[in-house]
Amino acid sequence: MSSRAIVPPNNTIDWANVGFQYRDTNGFTKYTWTTEKGWDKGVFVTDPMLNIHVCATGLHYGQQCFEGLKAFRDNDGRVRVFRPRVNAERMQRSADMAYMPRVPIEIFEEAVRRTVEANLEYVPPKESGGSLYIRPVLFGSGPFIGMGAAPEFSFIVFGMPVGNYYKGGVVPVDALVIEDFDRTAPNGTGATKVGGNYASTFGPMHRAKEQGYPITLHLDSKTHTFIDEFSTSNFVALTHPDPITKQRTFVTPNSSTILQSVTRLSLEDIAEKTLGWKVEERAVRFDELEQGNFAEVAAVGTAAILTPVRKIVRGDQVINIGSGQQTEIGDGFAQLYKEYRGIQSGDQEDVFGWMWPAEGL
Numbered sequence: 001m002s003s004r005a006i007v008p009p010n011n012t013i014d015w016a017n018v019g020f021q022y023r024d025t026n027g028f029t030k031y032t033w034t035t036e037k038g039w040d041k042g043v044f045v046t047d048p049m050l051n052i053h054v055c056a057t058g059l060h061y062g063q064q065c066f067e068g069l070k071a072f073r074d075n076d077g078r079v080r081v082f083r084p085r086v087n088a089e090r091m092q093r094s095a096d097m098a099y100m101p102r103v104p105i106e107i108f109e110e111a112v113r114r115t116v117e118a119n120l121e122y123v124p125p126k127e128s129g130g131s132l133y134i135r136p137v138l139f140g141s142g143p144f145i146g147m148g149a150a151p152e153f154s155f156i157v158f159g160m161p162v163g164n165y166y167k168g169g170v171v172p173v174d175a176l177v178i179e180d181f182d183r184t185a186p187n188g189t190g191a192t193k194v195g196g197n198y199a200s201t202f203g204p205m206h207r208a209k210e211q212g213y214p215i216t217l218h219l220d221s222k223t224h225t226f227i228d229e230f231s232t233s234n235f236v237a238l239t240h241p242d243p244i245t246k247q248r249t250f251v252t253p254n255s256s257t258i259l260q261s262v263t264r265l266s267l268e269d270i271a272e273k274t275l276g277w278k279v280e281e282r283a284v285r286f287d288e289l290e291q292g293n294f295a296e297v298a299a300v301g302t303a304a305i306l307t308p309v310r311k312i313v314r315g316d317q318v319i320n321i322g323s324g325q326q327t328e329i330g331d332g333f334a335q336l337y338k339e340y341r342g343i344q345s346g347d348q349e350d351v352f353g354w355m356w357p358a359e360g361l
């Protein structure tokens with residue numbers, strides 16, 4: 001355990017009602033890459049306003065990518081980050097996609113540590129169920145009007161406290177299949193976290209919300225036959241439990257155009273190694289939903305962690321997952337969710353070594 005004194009949550013914040021929106025904190029960490037010198041040693045910045053060149057490639061050509069991860073407080077008040085290395089590796093794949101220099105894993109981890117350490121008072125108390133949401137961003141900040149790499153890139157990491165998405169318990173939702181817009185092309189950018197994959201889904205997501213669908217599902221762009229992922233989370237389904245062994249199969253698409261969700265990969269480990277279930281990463285046909293193969297479906301990702309889906313609507317077609325009327329999380333996902341949150345909150349032993357740094361901050 002770290003010998004440093006514990007920094008408690010700031011007592012001027014109403015921790016029960018923090019919600020999920022941007023808030024100022026003590027500041028953020030910023031590293032700069034230049035053609036001549038590569039990555040610098042980074043600085044801590046307290047002013048949330050960035051001074052950006054008018055000709056920055058990040059602004060003009062979307063030469064950028066980002067990440068999202070969380071830090072949690074345990075019973076003793078210590079703070080740990082959930083699997084930052086996996087996000088660091090994913091950001092390197094995104095950097096390659098947008099023709100940007102990779103942020104070395106050590107710099108990514110150091111930036112996360114510096115940001116969290118400087119903002120420990122903004123990590124919510126454990127009992128609130130909240131966390132510090134950490135947002136790393138890499139973008140072309142130097143001037144370049146041609147199409148190519150900027151002479152300067154910025155890597156920033158800021159954080160903000162966020163509340164428990166499901167204060168009153170996990171609530172199942174209805175999802176809408178987006179038919180008139182394809183999120184990513186075959187062999188395109190879908191497996192990376194570049195901003196361009198997101199802005200284009202805001203319109204369809206907003207229209208779906210107006211119709212009463214909090215989440216939207218994308219099928220494969222080429223044939224609209226296979227399930228890809230939700231707009232901001234991966235698709236996961238559970239088969240009915242075996243009547244004797246009670247075991248289930250955890251099914252998730254292996255599409256090359258979806259993001260490798262850290263949440264989904266972690267839930268796979270729990271399903272297989274803790275619960276002894278089978279895990280299938282494979283092409284998932286949309287019509288498998290119609291055939292009733294799945295007892296439970298969920299959207300999984302860092303922000304909400306796990307959102308059960310009880311109904312999937314595609315044009316005039318309404319597919320119920322189970323009764324379609326559930327008001328609570330199903331038994332299978334409840335088991336996965338409990339184990340997963342238990343590790344993050346420190347209530348369960350961290351058998352996979354996911355919480356970083358092990359000694360806490």
Ligand SMILES: Cc1ncc(COP(=O)(O)O)c(C=O)c1O
Pocket residue numbers: 068229230231232233234259260261262263264300301302303
């Ligand atoms: C398109 C997309 N898929 C899946 C996810 C879930 O990934 P993770 O579990 O790493 O947050 C996200 C969120 O980051 C996302 O934006």
